[in-house]
Amino acid sequence: MFRQISTKMSLPKLVRLPSVRLLCSTHHQLLLPSIAPLTVPRRTLIQSEYRRPGQPKEDKFPWQKINFNFSKGLEGIKKHFTLLKNEFSDRWVGPEGKPILEHMLEQNRVIWEFRGPESFDQWTLSSDREIGGQSEVYLKLGRNNNTCFLYGTLSSTPPRDGETRYSGYCSMRSKQPLASFDRKKHYDWSSFNTMHLRLRGDGRPWMINIATETYFSHQKDDIYSYFLYTRGGPYWQDIKIPFSKFFLTHRGRIQDDQHPLWLDKINTIGFTLGDKADGPFQLEIDYIGVCKDYAHTEEFAYEMNKRNPEV
Template identity: 80%
Template sequence: MSLPKVSHLPPLRLLSSIHNPHLLLCSIAPPSVPRRTLSQSGYRRPGKTRDDRLPWQKIDFDFWKGVEGIKKHFKLLKQELTDPFIGPEGKPILEHMKEQNRVVWEFRGPESLAGWTVSCDKEIGGQSEVYLKLGRNDTCFLYGTLNSAPPKDGETRYSGYCTMRSKQSLASFDRKKHFDWSSFNTLHLRIRGDGRPWMINIATENYFSHQKDDLYTYFLFTRGGPYWQDVKIPFSKFFITHRGRIHDQQHPLWLDKINTIGFTLGDKADGPFQLEIDFIGVCKDYAHTEDFAYEMYKRNPTA
């Protein structure tokens, strides 16, 4: 039964009379496959003859050209493999990372403690005691007892402090040697304390003699417990103090001429204390963009 005759039958007879469902499908001619399927399209640039060669016939088997291609691709492969280890300015990434972090003081032997000095109010008649030794893990171990009872001299009203401070580094002919931290913006310490708050004091080279007691100060809060604590303090947080009093006029820390760093305890909580320091270093924190944390106002602004 041909398709035109089937289409004129009633619906019921049409369904009952169809045994082959393919009769309802239109005959679709198979797509004509071109003779040259592997060749490019028949487009030809004006002025050029048509190239009917097969693709593999157009390959130029040149040995030296192949060697140059191998060199080129192996060079690209080498660059692809080494790029993750190359930092800015073409420096190795490890060297670049070392430039962003610097350990200034670390304690790996008894000789490393020779560059530090400790003091307390016992030197002026107080009763506090402070000691410095090398810890079991080759760390700086500062310990002692804080006593805020003033000496009975009839003059001193307040007492109770313990401090540790680095000695002034000297160059040849006993010249002062300064630390240049201008490439960094954060102080990095690894410590383990007993929960007491400390003061970090940084001394810089001053231009006038009356500034010799000026220190840049900030707080160090220890957690206590057996775990080490990594502390990062931006240099923009440090403020100027003079013999324990905060200056009215503040300005950022001068990082190009750092002399010493120290730690002071004076929280008036009498009793034993301890502070363990693994290292003291500086680092570059790109997430910190603050120049100075304290906004200054003119005391007598002119109208």
């Protein structure tokens, strides 16, 4: 009796176990392959490189863009070792190769001046022709080879690529200063509080853009801007703009979270024209410098949103 009951009880177990295995194998073969593999993006949208509308994508690896040239390599080695030698020698003289007393008492400094064709090596031009627009911008020396003459034609007609809706800009921007072996070098203007320019234009408004070194990758497109209004005519303008007047923008959009300009790590400065007034333009620049205005005591001209406001 006991054996029969044990046989009847063990029989269903022998029959059910293969069925369970069969269902498990069937579920493993039918359901798992139907699940799509997870796709992980390489970068987020805000951290990806900005590509202008209408510009084709470059599917090249970084090493494919390098031009291997033996003679060019020797010139580069000679150039970088010369810069390295100057860096070591300047440290013995003082900050930036100036005596320490002169550096402490310095109140004015000319950063860029145009006294020959070699001064254009520090600047680059761009316009909406890069995205298929019709604007033109050129750069040449002014009269007596002592000024920079920026001129061209502005056109707000968008390209017919089906993507771009707005167009019409021309800009001039300084290059990133580099130390030996292509290390980034920054301008330190922490001892000054005002930008000093001597120029004359045709009455158009220009935007002055200052780019600083950032700590995070999503801040690489942050730019501090301020509008410059030229009065036109043959007379020169001595313009002083406090650094406290520059406001923070990101890809052309003014940010709600504003903070003062970081003067110890300045990378580039640029001039942009985009006033939607089609026609010729011109801007002549004598020099661009910085100065210390003791009468200006303002730290920042705009409201800063505090996350934890003081009571």
